[in-house]
Amino acid sequence: MSFTLAIVGRPNVGKSTLFNRLVGKKLALVDDQPGVTRDLREGEAKLGDLRFTVVDSAGLEDATDDSLQGRMRRLTERAVEMADICLFMIDARVGVTPTDEMFAEILRKKSAHVILAANKGEGAAADAGVIEAYALGLGEPIRLSAEHGEGLNDLYSQIMPLADQFEKDAVDDTPEVDVDLDEDSDDEEDYSVPMPTNAKPLQVAVVGRPNAGKSTLINKILGEERLLTGPEAGITRDAISLRIEWGGVPMRIFDTAGMRKKAKVQEKLEKLSVSDGLRAVKFAEVVVVLLDADIPFEQQDLRIADLAEREGRAVIVAVNKWDIEDNKQEKLRELKESFARLLPQLKGAPLITVSAKTGRGLDRLQEAIMRAHDVWNRRIPTAALNRWLVGMLEQHPPPAPQGKRIKLRYMTQAKTRPPGFVVMCSHPDKMPESYKRYLVNGLRVGFDMPGTPIRLTLRSQN
Ligand code: GDP
Numbered sequence: 001m002s003f004t005l006a007i008v009g010r011p012n013v014g015k016s017t018l019f020n021r022l023v024g025k026k027l028a029l030v031d032d033q034p035g036v037t038r039d040l041r042e043g044e045a046k047l048g049d050l051r052f053t054v055v056d057s058a059g060l061e062d063a064t065d066d067s068l069q070g071r072m073r074r075l076t077e078r079a080v081e082m083a084d085i086c087l088f089m090i091d092a093r094v095g096v097t098p099t100d101e102m103f104a105e106i107l108r109k110k111s112a113h114v115i116l117a118a119n120k121g122e123g124a125a126a127d128a129g130v131i132e133a134y135a136l137g138l139g140e141p142i143r144l145s146a147e148h149g150e151g152l153n154d155l156y157s158q159i160m161p162l163a164d165q166f167e168k169d170a171v172d173d174t175p176e177v178d179v180d181l182d183e184d185s186d187d188e189e190d191y192s193v194p195m196p197t198n199a200k201p202l203q204v205a206v207v208g209r210p211n212a213g214k215s216t217l218i219n220k221i222l223g224e225e226r227l228l229t230g231p232e233a234g235i236t237r238d239a240i241s242l243r244i245e246w247g248g249v250p251m252r253i254f255d256t257a258g259m260r261k262k263a264k265v266q267e268k269l270e271k272l273s274v275s276d277g278l279r280a281v282k283f284a285e286v287v288v289v290l291l292d293a294d295i296p297f298e299q300q301d302l303r304i305a306d307l308a309e310r311e312g313r314a315v316i317v318a319v320n321k322w323d324i325e326d327n328k329q330e331k332l333r334e335l336k337e338s339f340a341r342l343l344p345q346l347k348g349a350p351l352i353t354v355s356a357k358t359g360r361g362l363d364r365l366q367e368a369i370m371r372a373h374d375v376w377n378r379r380i381p382t383a384a385l386n387r388w389l390v391g392m393l394e395q396h397p398p399p400a401p402q403g404k405r406i407k408l409r410y411m412t413q414a415k416t417r418p419p420g421f422v423v424m425c426s427h428p429d430k431m432p433e434s435y436k437r438y439l440v441n442g443l444r445v446g447f448d449m450p451g452t453p454i455r456l457t458l459r460s461q462n
Pocket residue numbers: 009010011012013014015016017018031058059119120121122144145146147148
């Protein structure tokens with residue numbers, strides 16, 4: 001299956017140049033034909049081993065009247081509607097303009113997948129513009145030179161995983177869910193993202209040591225919930241994942257237990273369950289680490305929880321077999337203490353007690369998954385972030401190594417899934433870890449983001 005990539009951006013940033021490079025031939029549509037209104041152009045693009053349809057939304061140069069903004073907006077919206085991926089291009093030598101910001105806003109609201117490219121990126125004149133591009137809140141910009149063919153590898157590596165996903169979805173025939181992404185989008189103070197964000201099933205992995213109760217848990221969920229597809233009695237259970245609707249939410253659960261049951265040779269078991277765990281973590285948006293209440297926080301549990309955090313997944317710890325626990329209150333206190341001590345990197349992540357056998361606590365687990373996913377996808381408006389930053393700096397000014405105060409200028413959220421922030425500052429290399437931790441913990445509290453990994457990057461700007 002093929003997918004469509006639309007190149008959008010204001011006039012003269014280099015969209016046609018990139019289009020021509022991807023399509024591989026010089027099309028006769030050029031800038032020096034006054035009065036020619038180009039509309040959306042389509043071509044078959046080739047980039048490495050990827051083949052896709054590319055759409056160029058150029059052609060607005062000729063609109064000189066004040067309807068330019070409106071036309072640009074309409075054309076962009078059309079391009080976004082027809083495209084699976086939007087490549088949003090700015091001119092790195094010019095930097096971010098108000099028109100670029102208008103585009104970014106449309107894309108943030110309307111497009112499921114945006115790739116940000118800072119074009120004309122050859123040479124030092126583009127440095128500042130590339131850094132500015134972070135402030136658009138559309139993730140890490142690719143530094144591109146459409147004219148010189150530079151940065152195409154980076155473009156490839158951003159498109160490739162999405163291409164994989166579209167192929168998988170084509171096979172899965174994922175049912176469509178209508179989501180109104182426009183809802184509440186004008187409300188600056190609303191940090192929540194509508195669920196599900198892109199009408200795809202929420203990807204969950206249940207990992208844990210053998211006998212923790214993974215199979216029992218998944219079967220219980222299956223037993224109580226409607227399955228979406230499947231040949232026999234509505235059950236699909238392939239080696240990789242199963243699709244269900246849990247509490248009305250489409251989910252895809254990575255089933256390591258199901259895979260393990262297929263392993264014939266017993267001694268391979270341990271090895272298999274470790275590599276399964278790794279695969280599961282790669283696959284998942286939310287990782288549920290299932291513990292046996294009797295033997296919680298074993299080495300293997302800690303390793304997989306840590307891996308999930310490092311991979312930037314939302315993590316939930318679920319303690320199973322709670323039905324046979326006698327002293328629940330005392331046990332819970334112990335568990336919380338061990339959790340805080342052994343997995344400090346997961347500060348604030350939920351700890352849920354469940355019984356896979358009786359089904360008790362599964363509704364709370366479902367809610368925790370939804371909430372973790374929501375936080376993981378959260379986008380905080382730049383204005384709110386910077387207001388918050390001012391307060392943080394006042395409350396606790398940054399250090400001054402060798403008498404030189406580190407100045408934090410402004411910050412923006414560069415990515416979601418998990419939330420990643422960029423702070424522009426002087427002497428980023430001198431910033432102590434403790435101050436970074438202060439900011440990260442402050443973000444967690446200030447914007448209610450418990451449990452999700454938060455990435456904070458410092459960039460130099462004097
Ligand atoms: P569009 O209006 O966005 O489609 O922009 P064009 O593709 O027509 O390019 C506008 C101008 O920028 C042309 O003169 C291009 O030659 C030039 N241009 C495009 N890409 C680059 C680049 O990577 N580096 C430089 N220096 N110029 C570029």
